[in-house]
Amino acid sequence: MANACFTYSEKASYAYVLCTTSSAVDAIAGTALPVFDSDHDDVVFTNNTSDDITYTAAAGTFTRKSRNLSCGFNAGDFSRNF
Amino acid sequence: MVLTLVTSQETSDRLQTTTFNLNSASAIYTAAPFIDFAMDPTETTHQRIITIAADDVLHIKTTTPGHTMGIVKGTSVVITEITSGVFASSTVTTAGSNNTTDEFNPFDTDGDGPAFAAAGLIANGVVFDETDASMKIPSSGKYLIMVNNLYAAGGSTNNTNTIRLYRSAGSYDITTADERLFSNAVKIHSTVDPTEHTICVIEDLNADDYLAITYDVGAGRVQAELGATFTVIKLQEGQPIAGTGRGLGGYGNIYASVMSDQDSTADDDDVNPFDEGTLTGDATFTTRAISGIVFSPAEGTFTVDKPGLYFIMHNPIFQVAGNVVVTTKILVNGVIVSASDTAFINNVIEDPMNLTNTAFVELQRNDVVTVFTGANTAVNIAHSAGSHITMFRYFGFFRTQEALASGLIGDDLTINTFSQGNLSVQYDRNIDQLPFKFGIRGAGTLRGRGTEPSVVKLGDKKV
Numbered sequence: 131m132a133n134a135c136f137t138y139s140e141k142a143s144y145a146y147v148l149c150t151t152s153s154a155v156d157a158i159a160g161t162a163l164p165v166f167d168s169d170h171d172d173v174v175f176t177n178n179t180s181d182d183i184t185y186t187a188a189a190g191t192f193t194r195k196s197r198n199l200s201c202g203f204n205a206g207d208f209s210r211n212f
Numbered sequence: 213m214v215l216t217l218v219t220s221q222e223t224s225d226r227l228q229t230t231t232f233n234l235n236s237a238s239a240i241y242t243a244a245p246f247i248d249f250a251m252d253p254t255e256t257t258h259q260r261i262i263t264i265a266a267d268d269v270l271h272i273k274t275t276t277p278g279h280t281m282g283i284v285k286g287t288s289v290v291i292t293e294i295t296s297g298v299f300a301s302s303t304v305t306t307a308g309s310n311n312t313t314d315e316f317n318p319f320d321t322d323g324d325g326p327a328f329a330a331a332g333l334i335a336n337g338v339v340f341d342e343t344d345a346s347m348k349i350p351s352s353g354k355y356l357i358m359v360n361n362l363y364a365a366g367g368s369t370n371n372t373n374t375i376r377l378y379r380s381a382g383s384y385d386i387t388t389a390d391e392r393l394f395s396n397a398v399k400i401h402s403t404v405d406p407t408e409h410t411i412c413v414i415e416d417l418n419a420d421d422y423l424a425i426t427y428d429v430g431a432g433r434v435q436a437e438l439g440a441t442f443t444v445i446k447l448q449e450g451q452p453i454a455g456t457g458r459g460l461g462g463y464g465n466i467y468a469s470v471m472s473d474q475d476s477t478a479d480d481d482d483v484n485p486f487d488e489g490t491l492t493g494d495a496t497f498t499t500r501a502i503s504g505i506v507f508s509p510a511e512g513t514f515t516v517d518k519p520g521l522y523f524i525m526h527n528p529i530f531q532v533a534g535n536v537v538v539t540t541k542i543l544v545n546g547v548i549v550s551a552s553d554t555a556f557i558n559n560v561i562e563d564p565m566n567l568t569n570t571a572f573v574e575l576q577r578n579d580v581v582t583v584f585t586g587a588n589t590a591v592n593i594a595h596s597a598g599s600h601i602t603m604f605r606y607f608g609f610f611r612t613q614e615a616l617a618s619g620l621i622g623d624d625l626t627i628n629t630f631s632q633g634n635l636s637v638q639y640d641r642n643i644d645q646l647p648f649k650f651g652i653r654g655a656g657t658l659r660g661r662g663t664e665p666s667v668v669k670l671g672d673k674k675v
Contacts, residue, residue, distance in 0.1 A: 138520075138521055138574065138607055141607070142292075142293070142521065142606065142607035143292070143293040144290075144291060144292045144293070144521065144572070144606065144607070145289070145290075145291040146288065146289070146290050146291075146572035147288060147289050148286075148287070148288040148550060148571075149218070149283055149284065149285055149286060149287040149288065150285060151285060152220070152253075152282060152283065152284045152285045152554065153282045153283040153284075154282055155220050155222040155280065155281070155282040156222050156280035156281075156282065157280075157281070157282045157283060158274060158275060158276070158280065158281050158282065158283070159275070159276075159279070159280045159281075160275060160276070160277050160278050160279070161275060162229070162231065162273040162274060162275035163273060163274070163275065164271060164272060164273055165215070165217065165230070165272045165273065165274050165283060165287065165289075166272060166289065170282075170283060173283055178572065178574075183291065190271070190272065190273075191269050191270065191271055192269070192270040192272075192291065193267065193268070193269045193270075194264045194265070194266055194267065194268050194270075195266065195267070196266040196267070209263045209264065209265040209266075210263070210264060210293055210294075211261055211262070211263050211264075211293070211294045211297075211299060211334070211336070212213050212261065212262050212263075212264055212291050212292065212293055212294065
């Protein structure tokens with residue numbers, strides 16, 4: 131029987147970021163900046179992401195990693211739809 | 213992916229341009245709603261389906277050229293995989309210029325309709341036809357339908373835009389009233405457009421059904437704007453994840469989508485819009501689809517039957533008696549999990565107005581979800597008919613693979629009471645081996661106590 135590794139973050143693919151404290155009103159000016167950048171003055175974000183998606187708060191980016199599971203399910207190097 | 217964006221505008225009334233980019237490539241989504249700094253913060257929803265390969269980097273950016281803006285509490289992004297493999301998402305890349313007082317399809321590319329560049333289109337299974345701007349459903353099932361309606365007056369219109377969703381069986385037809393799934397009436401005002409209104413609903417559809425959106429202003433004009441996106445996703449309903457071999461159930465088979473049929477009473481205290489006691493006239497709701505979640509109109513609650521990760525989107529439509537800051541809250545067991553507390557509504561220019569609030573939370577069995585809205589001052593607010601909430605379990609209890617028990621007594625006459633192959637496979641579980649207590653027949657101790665496992669609680673005995 132395959133080894134088990136059954137947690138939500140290990141098995142599903144998801145990312146959730148929520149702003150719980152507003153930024154300064156002038157956090158973003160004439161140049162486009164990441165919405166979920168923790169460097170915005172005063173802002174506070176919480177997040178919950180799966181193991182195969184990296185939320186980089188300092189850059190406000192989301193990176194999808196390939197998933198190498200050891201519990202009998204396929205790894206995920208192919209493209210997926212979100 | 214769904215971006216619920218609540219923003220402020222520090223100075224001057226301006227467009228705020230929001231983009232999605234993959235890596236360093238050009239934007240694959242662009243929208244530019246108008247934010248009046250005297251009526252901020254404002255909520256706008258942005259969404260589309262994106263194909264993401266390994267190591268791709270997703271950028272979500274915003275700006276207000278020449279001025280400054282802020283990100284406001286309640287802003288969120290939810291990114292979840294489409295596990296059914298059946299979907300379509302069509303984003304307007306060039307605004308329309310329609311000029312009609314008749315009800316019309318704002319995504320129809322004919323004549324003065326908008327345009328969809330290839331980068332704004334993605335589909336598999338569901339077919340988007342630009343000629344009639346319909347979504348054709350390939351197979352029966354439950355479908356999540358989400359439309360972020362970015363629209364503008366294209367003139368000096370100040371009116372109500374009635375946005376309707378239709379389903380037609382076997383052919384495209386938007387004129388039959390009995391094929392209307394629902395309608396939302398929201399404000400269109402030329403001084404604050406483009407504006408945005410979100411529809412998010414789950415419908416039970418059949419193969420060869422067609423879906424279409426219409427706008428109807430009655431007087432003046434309205435047009436779909438850059439970023440308006442029509443998305444249809446089939447819920448996976450417990451099947452393995454298409455094309456991946458992953459998944460043994462748990463995706464998308466639990467859901468609820470409920471709409472109020474009546475306006476709510478106006479109140480300056482917190483209001484639960486799904487409590488029938490708050491509605492005027494006949495206190496009725498339309499349940500568009502529901503499974504595994506108990507909706508109680510008497511309490512205004514949604515109780516989930518199974519644990520898992522849940523997506524929740526609340527789309528109230530407000531009418532207010534004066535200028536007010538509206539607070540929208542999503543609660544689990546009475547505790548706020550998402551609050552957007554600074555959306556300003558100007559009762560002359562903006563209402564009726566939609567403010568979306570979104571959450572993505574882990575719920576346990578019998579957890580109770582409620583939504584509330586309130587005012588920051590003694591100004592009455594009411595919910596319009598058509599206000600709705602949609603939630604579904606994105607990911608649930610992930611079971612180990614089904615297998616038959618190997619038998620209590622082996623070929624060598626070994627008694628396998630506690631073996632994985634005999635005992636464990638008799639239970640839905642997300643571990644390899646059950647605690648031995650599950651294999652004890654009768655009382656576990658002489659006192660007859662202590663047989664209740666204290667750790668494993670997610671799985672139920674198979675029946």
